[in-house]
Amino acid sequence: MDKFYTYFRSSAAYRVRIALALKGVAVESLPVNLRTGEQHGDYAAANPQALVPALCTADGVLLSQSLVILEYLEQTYPNPPLLPSDSMQALAVKSIAYHIACDIHPLNNLRVLNFLKNELAHSENTIQTWYAHWVRKGFSALEKQLANSAGKFCFDDAPTLADCCLIPQVYNAKRYGIAMEDFPIITRIYEYALTQPAFIAAKPENQADFVE
Ligand SMILES: N[C@@H](CCC(=O)N[C@@H](CS)C(=O)NCC(=O)O)C(=O)O
Structure with a gap:
């Protein structure tokens, strides 16, 4: 069985x-506690x-x-597919996924926020402004991108890799108190996804290592 850190x-x-749950793939989950810095211990030797x-x-x-x-x-467990079979449509899905994973998420990752706080001595207020700026800028563009593709999910009515990326990013934004009123399509997709069993199973509060 695959091991999942x-x-x-x-x-x-x-x-x-989300992808594991959608595909019904079982893995051995091995939590790495990012709050206590466990990622810098033995785990860093492997990754x-x-x-x-x-x-x-x-x-x-x-x-x-x-x-x-x-x-x-996607290669190992092709069903259900998380990319459309049409290659141009698959690229459209990847474009949404990369937008989130490459251009929104990295600016607001834990180590970036910690660097602003610890090394650059910025206040909580400044860090919140930084966080909100990059999420709002990303979500504003994403909202326009999704207007051309979304159905129940980011691309039509079935979940894809784009939704695997979007739902966690919205979860994160809500945790940081970002108002979502300006992003109705993103909000609609998020709320719909969270009624679906695979997305419910993948939620942070449903993980074995969850703590308040
Ligand atoms: N591009 C990477 C990003 C991974 C990443 O940033 N992970 C974060 C959690 S979401 C992390 O491990 N942060 C630890 C830290 O900042 O020290 C990916 O998609 O896997």
Whole structure:
């Protein structure tokens, strides 16, 4: 069985949890506590980036980067597919997923916020302004992008890799108190997704390592 290094609150790990649940794939979950800095211990010897998630295949190959793990899952467990069969539509889905994973999430990751706080001595208020700025800028563009593709989910009515990325990012934004009124399509997709069993199973509060 594959081993999955995760943390309940990690939005990148949450992406993978959604895909695992949608595909019905069982893994051995190994929590890495990011709050206590466990990512910098033994785990960093296996994954030098010291970030979660990572997935170690049954053959002992360690995959880092959530989008790579999603690609591995798509190759290994093709059903249900999380990319449309039409190649141009698949690229449209990836464009949404990359928008979130490459341009929104990295600016607001724990280590970035910690650096603003600890090394650059910014106040909580400034850090919140930083967080809100990048999420709002990203979500504003995403809202326009989704206007051309969304149905119940980001691309039509079935979940794709784009939803694996969007739902955790919205969860994270809500946790940081971002008002979602300006993003009705994103909000509609988020609320619909959270009525679906796979998305419920993947929620941070439904993980074994969850703490308040
Ligand atoms: N691009 C990476 C990002 C991974 C990432 O940033 N993970 C965060 C949690 S969401 C992390 O491990 N942070 C630990 C830290 O900042 O020290 C991916 O998609 O897997």
